[in-house]
Amino acid sequence: MNKTKFACLLLGLLFLQTVRAQQPNFLFIITDDQTYNAIHALGNHDVHTPTLDKMVEEGVTFTHTFNQGSWSGAVCLASRCMINTGQSVFRAARNFSYLPNWGRIGGEETQVPLWGATLRQHGYETFLTGKWHLSNEAALESFDFAHAIGEGMYETYDENGSNKFAYGREKADDTSWSPWNLDYKGQWAPFVTDIVYNENGKAKISATYTVKEHTSELYANKAINYLLTHVKNSEKPFFMYVAFNAPHDPRQSPKEFVDMYPAQEMKIPDNYLPEHPFDQGDKRIRDEMLAPFPRSKNAVQLHLREYYAIITHADHEIGRIMKALEASGKMENTYVILTSDHGLAVGQHGLMGKQNQYDHSVRMPLMIIGPGLTPGKKIDEQVYMQSMYATSCDLAGISIPQTVDFKSLKPLLTDDNAKGEEYIFGAYKNLQRMVRSQQYKLIVYPEVARMQLFDVKHDPLELNDLSDDPHYSEIKSKMIEKLKEQQAKFGDQLNLRTTFPAYF
Template sequence: MLVGTATLPHPSIPPGRFAVIRIFSLVPLVVAALVTFAEAADSKQPNILFIFADDQSYETTGYRGMTQVKTPHIDQLAKQSLSFNRAYNQGSWSGAVCVASRTMLNTGRFVWHANDVYNTTEKERQEGRLWSEHLKKAGYQTYMTGKWHIKANAQKAFDVTGHVRGGMPQQTPEGYDRPKSKDDKTWQPWDKKFGGFWEGGKHWSEVVGDEAVSFLETAAKDDKPFFMYIAFNAPHDPRQSPKEFVDMYPAEEVEVPEDFLPVYPENKEIGCAPTLRDEHLAPFPRTKYAVQVNRQEYFAIITHMDQQIGRILEALEQTGKADNTYVFFTADHGLACGHHGLMGKQNSYDHSIRVPLLISGPQIKPGENEAAVYLQDIMPTTLELAGISKPDHVEFESLLPVALGEKETSYDAIYNAYLNLQRSITEDGFKLMIYPKANTIKLFNLTEDPHEMKNLADDPKYASRKKELFATFQMWQEKVGDKLKIDPTLVD
C-alpha cells in the first residue's frame, strides 16, 4: 500500500541533490528507509570552505581583467569555479554596511527583516537559526576565524574559533584626509607604528591564513565534514600591507577610474558628505593623485590577501579532501575607492553593491554566469548541499538550480537600499536610483553605460521604462519589508 512520498537524500544522487522516493509497506519499514537514507546522506556530505573578503568590489580580481589588481590565487580558483558575475549585496540600515550584509548572510533574511532581528541574533543562535547552527545540527564540524561583526557570540556559534575580530582595524588620525599632495608621506601602509592590521605584530590577513591552514591540518585527520567560515578584514581600510605589495603598484601608474569626479553632486543628500567616515579617507575635493594612492593601497592589500588565500587552498589540497569540498569566495559588499567622487560603500553604484562570487565543487562546471544573484544566496546553497531543507525564515535562494542549469535566474530584479536616503532597483539591464531626500532619481542603461555615467532620467524615450522600474521597486519594497514612502511623481 502506498503510504506517502518524501524528498530524501539518496546515495546515488550527487551531494546536495534529492530524489523523490516512493515508500511502500508499513510504518516500521518507512522509518527504516528514512534511517538508511539519512545515514547514506551523512557519509556523502561535502565539506564547505567559505572565504569572505571585506570591501572588495567585483572589479578588483585579476580574472575579470577590469583593473590592474593582481590576484593569481583567486584567478586559479576562478578557473575551477563558476563565476557569478552579477552578485549583489541587498543594502544596509547602517553606515556600517558590513553589519547588515553579514547579518543577512548568517540569518538568511532580507535586509529590513534582518534589521528586525539584528539585536536578537544571539537569540537566533540559541534557537539554532544561524547559518553555522544549521550545519552543526547536520553533523558538521564548524570553524570560524576573522571578522564576525554581528550580534551573536561567535565562540558559541561555531565549534572552534580562531581570532574573532570586530569591525575594522583601528584607524589613526594620520590615515584620513590623505594624501594632500605628492609630498605627503606621513602615513605609509607598511609602517607598523600605526597599528591597524599590524596590531599584535603580525598582519591580520596572515593570522587568518595561519589559523585556517592549522584547522585544515587538523581536519585532514577527521572523517567528519567541516564548514569553514574564513572572514578576512582585508581589504577594508586602513589599507595596510607589506611594502613589497605596495611597490607592485607605483601610484603614478595606477589608473584613475573613468567615472572620476572631484565631488559627487548629491553627496550630502545621500549620506556621503565629507563627515561620513569612509568619505573622510581622501581630501575634498578629490584629486586624481589622491585616488591613485588610495587605489594603490587597495590593490596592494588585496594582492596580499590573495597570497593568504593561496596558502589556504594549498592546505585544502594537502588534506586529500579537496575533491569533496565546495569552495565559495565572495565579499560583503564593494567599494567606490575613487569612483564618482566617492570613497566608501554607502552608495547604490555597482562598484559598491556588486561583489565577486565564485563557487567550485563536485557538481559545478567552471565558467561564467550572468544571472543576478545576492551574495547571501551562499547560505541556503550550503544548506542544500548539506541535505538540509530550507528553513522557513530563510528568504534568499540557493544558487544550485541556476548553477546546474535548472533555471535561468532566482530573482526578477535586484533591490538595494541605504538608510532612508537611497533606493535602487536593477532589472533587464537598467537601474533606477531614487534619492528621497534630494527628491531626484537617476536612470542608467547598464549594458551601454556600465560605469553609470549617463543619467537618462530626463530623456522622454525612457518615460515608460522609469515607471516599469518603479512598479517593480514597489513590489520589492513589500517583499523586503521596506516601509519608506517614496513619492511616485518622481518618475513622472
C-alpha cells in the first residue's frame, strides 16, 4: 500500500472514530401509572417533584402525549410492547406472544427488530434495569447488560409473609396497613433477575433472587453503578432503559415521603364521582377493586396520598441518577427521556385504574433533555409516547426500521413549524374506541351502546358530555368519520356497525 492510500485510510478511520464519538447517548426513564399532570411544574401544585420540575425547566416538554391503547387489562404490558417494537396496538398485539418475533410487511414475513436490539446493532452498548414486562428472549436480544430485571408488579403480604394482602385502600383513617412497613413486602422486597454470561461468553437470564430494597432505590442504584463504573470509563455510545415500578400499586414508600401528604389535606379532583355513570366495560377489573363502591372521598384522599408519596420518592431516586449521569462526564452528549407508560384515574370519573379513554388514563408526561434542544420549550402538538424508538434512531442518524409504525418526534424537537398527530386513536380491548383532536374527543362503548363527546379544549376534565346535544351533531358526525379512518389506518377489525348502525 502506498503512502497516499495509507494516509487516506488513516484519515477515514479517524473520521469514523470522530463520528462514533459524537453519536449521542440515550437515558430512557419510564415510570408506571403516572398521569400527565402528576408533576408540580406542569400545574399540579399538590405534588412535590423537584427533579421532574428541573427536567421541565431544562428540556423540551410534550404536553399532549398519549398511549395508543391495549388488548389487555394490563395496559402497561401492551404499552411496553409498543415501545419496544415501535408497532401500533393491533400489530403489536398480534406479535406479542412471539417476542422476539416475526411480522408481515407488504405480505412478506420479516423480522421485527426490537428497540434495544436496533441500537445495539448500530454500535450502542445497551443496559436494562427495572420493569421489563416482556419475554426473557426479548431482553437477551435487546441488552448487553441487565441488572435487577423487575416483575410487572409486586403483591403485598401480611406480617408473616405467608398470605397475600390485597392492596385495597378504603378510608383515610385506616391504620391496619402502612406504606412504609417493610413486613408487607411488595415494593420493599422485589424478586428480580439479571443477564449473566457463562465462561464461553453466552448470555442467559439468571435465577430469580429477592432483594430487601425498595424497587425505586434498587433500580436507581443499578443505574448509578452502571454510569459511574462503566459508562464513565467507556467511549462507546450507550442506551440505558431504566423502568420504575413506581407509582404502580402497591404504592409503598418511606415514611418521610408519606408524611409529606396528610390524607385529610388531599384535594379531591374536580371530576371526582362516587361511581362512573355507566359500566364502561371493566367496572370490576382488579384496578377498580382497590377502592370500595361507591368511591368515598376519604378513600380517594388515601389513594392520592400514597400515589403522590411514591411519585415524590421516585423523583428523588431519578434525581440521584441524573447526578450520576453528570458525574460520568457524559451529560452534554446524552438525551434524557422521561415518560410513563400511561396515566391513572385515582378517583377521577369514579374510576381508580387506567382501563378507560379519559385523558387522565391515556395521557402521560414526556420530557426530553439533550444537545441542541431548547430549555423550557413546551410543545402542545399531539404525539404518541411509543414514538421514542423512532425518535432515538432519528437523533442518532440510524435508519428507522420499516416495521416501526410510530413516527419520529425529531422534527417537532427541531422545527417550530412541524406538526404532530392531527388525530389520536385509542383502543381498549373490544370495549372502547376513541379518537381525539386538539379540541374534541369521541369515545365509543360498543358493549353498552354508549358514546361520549367532549370539547377537551374548553372542558379538559371531560365533565360535560355533548354526544346528545343537537348543537354538536355535525361535530359528532365528523368525529365518527375520523374514528372510522383511524380504525382503517391501524387495522382495527372491530365492527361498530352492529351496535351503531345509524353511524357506522
